Amino acid sequence: MKIGIVLYPTYGGSGIVATELGKELAKKGHEVHFITYAQPVRLDLYQANIFYHEVAIFDYPLFDYQPYELALTSKLVDVTIHENLDILHVHYAIPHASAAYFAQQILRSKSIEIPFITTLHGTDITLVGKDPSFEPVITFSINNSNAVTVVSESLKQDTLNHFDITNDIQVIPNFIRHSNYERSSDKKCLRSEFAPNGEATITHISNFRKVKRVQDVLRIFKKISEKIPAKLLLVGDGPERMYLEQLCRELGICNDVKMVGKIQNVSEVLCHTDLFLLPSQTESFGLSALEALASSVPVISTNSGGLPEVNKDGYSGYLSDVGDIDDMAKKGISILKDPATLARFKKQAYAHSLNFSIEAILPQYEALYYKLTHAA
Numbered sequence: 001m002k003i004g005i006v007l008y009p010t011y012g013g014s015g016i017v018a019t020e021l022g023k024e025l026a027k028k029g030h031e032v033h034f035i036t037y038a039q040p041v042r043l044d045l046y047q048a049n050i051f052y053h054e055v056a057i058f059d060y061p062l063f064d065y066q067p068y069e070l071a072l073t074s075k076l077v078d079v080t081i082h083e084n085l086d087i088l089h090v091h092y093a094i095p096h097a098s099a100a101y102f103a104q105q106i107l108r109s110k111s112i113e114i115p116f117i118t119t120l121h122g123t124d125i126t127l128v129g130k131d132p133s134f135e136p137v138i139t140f141s142i143n144n145s146n147a148v149t150v151v152s153e154s155l156k157q158d159t160l161n162h163f164d165i166t167n168d169i170q171v172i173p174n175f176i177r178h179s180n181y182e183r184s185s186d187k188k189c190l191r192s193e194f195a196p197n198g199e200a201t202i203t204h205i206s207n208f209r210k211v212k213r214v215q216d217v218l219r220i221f222k223k224i225s226e227k228i229p230a231k232l233l234l235v236g237d238g239p240e241r242m243y244l245e246q247l248c249r250e251l252g253i254c255n256d257v258k259m260v261g262k263i264q265n266v267s268e269v270l271c272h273t274d275l276f277l278l279p280s281q282t283e284s285f286g287l288s289a290l291e292a293l294a295s296s297v298p299v300i301s302t303n304s305g306g307l308p309e310v311n312k313d314g315y316s317g318y319l320s321d322v323g324d325i326d327d328m329a330k331k332g333i334s335i336l337k338d339p340a341t342l343a344r345f346k347k348q349a350y351a352h353s354l355n356f357s358i359e360a361i362l363p364q365y366e367a368l369y370y371k372l373t374h375a376a
């Protein structure tokens with residue numbers, strides 16, 4: 001099939017899922033066309049059946065705000081016609097779903113029919129979508145998508161609670177290709193450089209937005225490191241970084257905290273991580289937690305949103321209430337306190353991640369593509 005994938009190309013879960021999905025579809029022989037405004041961060045596969053179409057923005061002084069949605073719509077029309085696409089799959093509702101709907105209408109006026117799938121990822125519903133300035137467009141484009149998928153049961157419930165939905169919503173969880181996270185001698189794994197004296201290594205990965213509660217990560221780490229020698233690696237970057245640097249100084253832990261920036265291949269960090277912290281206010285899924293589990297790293301997370309679907313309490317790690325720093329630190333210490341417990345949790349973390357293997361999830365997307373393209 002010829003599949004157009006619309007996504008945010010930046011360092012964020014929805015773009016990563018969309019890119020990895022496209023790469024996997026291409027490996028299976030589909031022709032995949034990524035359509036967005038910049039090269040997606042994880043689009044590192046050089047293959048004949050992968051294409052990238054950049055949405056160029058026309059910079060005209062009259063526009064205080066560039067009309068990206070219109071440029072995207074025109075690009076979708078253009079690519080669909082000239083590449084003869086069978087289906088469009090848009091990730092993140094705003095503005096991708098409404099652009100796809102508009103493109104579909106334009107194409108229909110030219111007697112070209114193309115179905116589109118909208119995959120909701122979380123913040124498009126729980127944070128941004130609920131805003132009254134977007135709500136009518138979101139509701140309309142969800143209800144007028146040819147299919148709607150969400151990445152967790154929790155996000156399905158949130159979508160039904162926040163919007164007046166008349167369309168079916170199918171849950172297709174996020175996925176992982178395990179071989180990308182397996183340790184091997186040819187992969188870089190710099191444990192001794194980050195923890196030269198055998199300290200436990202603790203990692204957090206995110207876009208450092210408020211919703212991630214990265215300040216909690218520092219506070220949990222301080223409590224853990226008072227009992228167990230440890231190092232903290234913060235991967236990513238974002239608006240909270242300045243406050244984190246300040247808090248790190250206030251807590252007196254900067255010597256043990258390293259901010260490593262936006263690393264593209266997170267498996268290089270996860271390969272030597274002992275514990276992963278994700279104390280988010282909410283997460284529709286928590287892809288970074290799944291990346292940790294697939295790297296045999298137990299996870300301490302909050303119990304909000306879709307996190308309990310990804311992290312199994314007492315097995316792949318532990319769940320705590322949002323903001324309960326003491327509880328998260330206590331549970332972290334209980335995992336790290338002796339090598340046997342840590343080894344057991346590492347094994348269980350990996351075992352649990354197998355529920356989200358690419359082999360189990362990809363056929364669900366393919367089945368949906370076939371259903372829509374073969375519908376009368």
Ligand code: GMT
Nearest residue numbers: 012013014121122123283284285286287
């Ligand atoms: O977490 C973010 O701020 C990024 C956001 C995105 O849209 O890229 O992530 C959302 O989608 C991911 C992929 O499906 C999920 O794993 C994240 O849990 C979700 N983020 C939130 O719900 C806060």
